[in-house]
Amino acid sequence: MPAGTGLDGGELVVRESGLRSSGSSSALPGAGPEPPKAARQWPAHYVIFDLLHAGTSLTDWPYTRRRAGLEALFADHGLQAPLTLYPSTTDPATARGWLEWKAAGLEGLCFKRLDEPYVRGARSWRKYKVRATTEAVVGAVTGSLAAPRTVLFGRYDAAGRLQYTGRSTTLSQAAGRALADLLVSPTGAHPWQGLTFSAGWGTQRALDVLLVEPDVVMEVAVGVARDSAGRWRHPVRPHRIRTDIDVTQVPLFGKDDASP
Incomplete structure (x- = not known):
């Protein structure tokens, strides 16, 4: 990288089993008890989003000009992995085609105005996340x-164990009332008895939950991104209660979800 180069944005991307996975800290160099081994097994790539400085400040340039400068930086200096230039297009058909890359772990698309300068601290990117509609079992509530x-x-795994797979966004009052009518305390030993759940990223605080009898199924919208344990990385959006299907009809834990 030439001296005086300043970059902004970007994402660490790790490929697991040939699929794209971002934010998998257990696979990044320096994480875990054997960082060199982890780095070899899950090499991380840095996908660059924007160029802000190339000997002089480029923040007043429109995005189209900064993008051209970023492409020239890669071409002129032969930059290659682990540095990666993300693809970009103004063609809607091409963008729609990229959304079909769900099987490769594509989480969605980012949009930015072509004539916009860089504004420090402003969230000028817009995101469209790929979501799939599927089902899951209600195991606990806050x-x-x-x-x-x-x-x-x-979701139940192949051995018949109920595995935690994700937490929902905040329920609307109507959705909360509808769900409350079906919730009951466990009638026996609960599969999650004794487990603790994190209150969120970056905190050690345990979430205060109430275990319920795992016999209610909900239709949900989920992102395609999963963590290293196979759970949905982003909050789940509840759609409706599925009284017409049984928990045995819910996809198994770790299986692909329905198409968006």
Whole structure:
């Protein structure tokens, strides 16, 4: 990288089993007990989004000119992996085609105005995330049984164990009331008895949850990104309660979800 080069944005991307996976800290150099081994097994690439400085400040340039400068930086200096230039297009058909890359772990697309300068601290990118509609089992809730606030979802694995797979966004009042009518305390030993759940990224605080009988199925919208344990990385959007299907009809834990 030439001296005086300044970059902004970007994402660390790790390929797991041939698929794209971002934010998998266990696979990044320096993480875990054997960082060199992890780095060899899951090499990380840095996907660059924007060029802000090339000997002089480029922040007043429109994005189209900064993008051209970024492409020239790669071409003129032969930059290659682990540095990666993300693809870009103004063709809607090409963008729609990229959205079909769900099987490769594509989470979605980012949009930016072509004539826009770089504004420090401003969120000028717009994101469109790929989501799939699927089903999951209600295993626990936050709030109370009478007024659930969020849902902790699970799916059974091939051995018949209920695995935690993700947490919902905040329920609307109507959705909370509808779900409350079906929630009951566990009638026996719960598969998640004794487990703790994190309150969120970057915190050690445990989430206060109420376990429920895992016999309610909900239709949900989920992002395609999963963490290293196979859970949905982003909050799940509840759609509706599925009283017409049984928990045995829910996809198994770790299986691909339905098409968006």
